[in-house]
Amino acid sequence: MRNGGRVFISNILVRIFLILYCILTLAPLITVFSSSLRTIGNHRSHLDLFVEFSLESYAAAYNKMDFPQVLLNSLVTTGSSLVLIVLFGSAASYPISRIKSKFGKFLYYFFISGLVIPAQMTIIPVAQMISGLKIPSTRFTPMIMFITCSMPFTTFLYTGFIKSVPVEIEEAAYIDGAGLLRRFSQMVFPLLKPATVSVIITQGIWIWNDYFFPMVFISKQEQYSLPVAMLQFLGDRENPTQWNVLFASCFLCALPLVIMFAIFQKQFITGVAAGAIKG
Amino acid sequence: MKTGNGNAGLVMPKKMFLFAIPAISIYFTFWVFPIFQLFHYSFTNFNGVNRNYRFIGLRNYIILMKEGTLTSVISNTMIYAAVLVIMSNIIALVLAALLNTNIRERAIYRTAAYFPTLFSAIVIGFVWSYVYMPGEGMIANLMNIMGLDGSGFNVLASFKYALYAIINVDIWKHIGTTMIIYLAGLQTIDSNLLEAAVIDGCTGWQMFRFIKLPLISATITINVILTVINGLKAYDYVFIMTNGGPGKSTNTLMYTVYKLAFTEQLMGKSAALSIVAFILIVAVTITMLIYMNKVEL
Numbered sequence: 001m002r003n004g005g006r007v008f009i010s011n012i013l014v015r016i017f018l019i020l021y022c023i024l025t026l027a028p029l030i031t032v033f034s035s036s037l038r039t040i041g042n043h044r045s046h047l048d049l050f051v052e053f054s055l056e057s058y059a060a061a062y063n064k065m066d067f068p069q070v071l072l073n074s075l076v077t078t079g080s081s082l083v084l085i086v087l088f089g090s091a092a093s094y095p096i097s098r099i100k101s102k103f104g105k106f107l108y109y110f111f112i113s114g115l116v117i118p119a120q121m122t123i124i125p126v127a128q129m130i131s132g133l134k135i136p137s138t139r140f141t142p143m144i145m146f147i148t149c150s151m152p153f154t155t156f157l158y159t160g161f162i163k164s165v166p167v168e169i170e171e172a173a174y175i176d177g178a179g180l181l182r183r184f185s186q187m188v189f190p191l192l193k194p195a196t197v198s199v200i201i202t203q204g205i206w207i208w209n210d211y212f213f214p215m216v217f218i219s220k221q222e223q224y225s226l227p228v229a230m231l232q233f234l235g236d237r238e239n240p241t242q243w244n245v246l247f248a249s250c251f252l253c254a255l256p257l258v259i260m261f262a263i264f265q266k267q268f269i270t271g272v273a274a275g276a277i278k279g
Numbered sequence: 280m281k282t283g284n285g286n287a288g289l290v291m292p293k294k295m296f297l298f299a300i301p302a303i304s305i306y307f308t309f310w311v312f313p314i315f316q317l318f319h320y321s322f323t324n325f326n327g328v329n330r331n332y333r334f335i336g337l338r339n340y341i342i343l344m345k346e347g348t349l350t351s352v353i354s355n356t357m358i359y360a361a362v363l364v365i366m367s368n369i370i371a372l373v374l375a376a377l378l379n380t381n382i383r384e385r386a387i388y389r390t391a392a393y394f395p396t397l398f399s400a401i402v403i404g405f406v407w408s409y410v411y412m413p414g415e416g417m418i419a420n421l422m423n424i425m426g427l428d429g430s431g432f433n434v435l436a437s438f439k440y441a442l443y444a445i446i447n448v449d450i451w452k453h454i455g456t457t458m459i460i461y462l463a464g465l466q467t468i469d470s471n472l473l474e475a476a477v478i479d480g481c482t483g484w485q486m487f488r489f490i491k492l493p494l495i496s497a498t499i500t501i502n503v504i505l506t507v508i509n510g511l512k513a514y515d516y517v518f519i520m521t522n523g524g525p526g527k528s529t530n531t532l533m534y535t536v537y538k539l540a541f542t543e544q545l546m547g548k549s550a551a552l553s554i555v556a557f558i559l560i561v562a563v564t565i566t567m568l569i570y571m572n573k574v575e576l
Binding site: 015025027094126129149205227238258265268269274 | 296312374377378380392393415417483
């Protein structure tokens with residue numbers, strides 16, 4: 001009985017701690033969200049939460065960002081980057097994990113050594129190279145760097161997963177006359193679904209939110225992705241009269257990913273964890 | 280049944296390596312090759328436009344050292360990484376341990392803690408610029424409400440605290456990811472083991488310290504290494520919130536690399552700093568990996 005009482009009290013303490021932590025974590029976001037729902041000219045203290053519900057600030061942010069255009073740019077570049085990352089990464093990991101040779105081992109370290117090197121570092125030579133090779137500046141140019149920078153993590157993860165797919169099933173398929181391409185695409189790849197989910201979630205969140213490469217490679221406004229479109233609000237940060245619109249644009253920018261998270265919450269959680277635990 | 284070597288060669292022929300060609304070519308062209316070029320640039324006075332640059336030996340490195348840029352930038356970056364690693368891992372581990380009990384509404388807490396990681400760094404930078412803003416900002420306002428004088432609050436302009444204010448934002452954003460990884464690690468522990476410990480009279484703290492913690496040591500290593508790398512790469516919030524200021528107090532390695540290259544057009548100098556960053560990051564990561572594998576919890 002006494003023990004039960006202690007468990008009850010410790011449960012309550014744990015809950016209080018967790019609730020306080022959540023409030024502390026979410027307070028900035030909640031305050032900003034409440035102000036984003038005000039009219040542009042409402043400059044009451046931002047701590048008076050949810051005093052007004054208006055979409056005026058959202059409408060202003062929507063127009064200033066050219067939301068449909070930048071959303072489309074973001075969707076297209078993130079989507080096509082992810083397809084190519086999954087394709088290149090899984091294909092490269094197939095020989096690396098299946099063939100036990102010095103070259104295979106070398107390739108593995110060749111790729112994973114990139115895990116520690118910051119992406120910003122290579123930007124000077126890469127920017128030089130892109131202008132030297134006359135690669136045009138389009139909304140697709142940053143994709144080159146998204147794919148490149150994803151290779152270390154993607155090959156690292158896929159190599160780990162392919163190793164756990166038994167070789168015996170491939171041997172059986174070989175005897176039945178299945179070629180390499182068919183074995184990979186129809187037998188091995190479908191078994192790598194957890195790895196693919198993890199790659200899509202982790203790399204997808206990063207690419208969707210990245211403003212660095214688009215900022216360096218894109219100059220035309222109609223080619224901006226969502227986070228780059230946010231950069232034009234940089235001056236409003238210190239101008240309280242523009243804050244309601246700025247806050248609305250923050251939530252417009254985050255909205256697509258928040259919706260995705262609401263739908264695929266389980267995949268997000270397992271995908272983020274799988275990437276680290278498998279290593 | 281044992282598969283002979285010749286047999287394996289038939290099932291897994293060398294031509295499989297063709298599969299790796301797309302990945303190798305893009306990775307070599309835009310990652311490996313640029314790093315070699317970076318070495319090359321670091322010994323020149325290249326400014327990004329004029330192709331007739333000269334070889335100037337170690338001068339870029341010497342200037343970086345003489346100006347004091349190197350020391351201040353490296354010490355800022357090391358403080359950043361150290362505080363980030365310690366704080367985010369401790370908080371995330373405590374959260375994960377608490378969430379790993381059978382609280383019914385734990386999915387709600389988990390979602391709340393993970394939520395900030397969904398936002399782009401640029402949005403987070405704006406939100407926290409508001410939080411830290413003097414006068415009308417969230418903290419200044421809260422101080423006023425609580426009867427403290429919030430009018431003097433301006434943390435981003437403080438030489439002493441601006442760096443920590445920025446690290447705080449990074450901790451806030453990354454706890455979610457770290458916590459999810461710890462939670463997954465804790466969930467791989469065999470429940471039979473824990474039941475046996477309860478029968479043997481293990482208290483909650485003993486269980487955590489002597490059973491769970493050693494069993495998730497691999498997870499701890501991964502999380503620590505990941506946060507160290509993140510800390511050493513720190514760039515976003517300096518760029519969005521302080522531009523390295525006040526003075527040079529929040530200049531980090533990666534932000535300075537960017538600023539030297541794109542604002543000051545000193546590509547050679549920026550390349551030299553990149554090389555220093557490269558060596559530092561590799562050295563710290565390898566040292567940490569060796570150390571973490573030796574420590575017994």
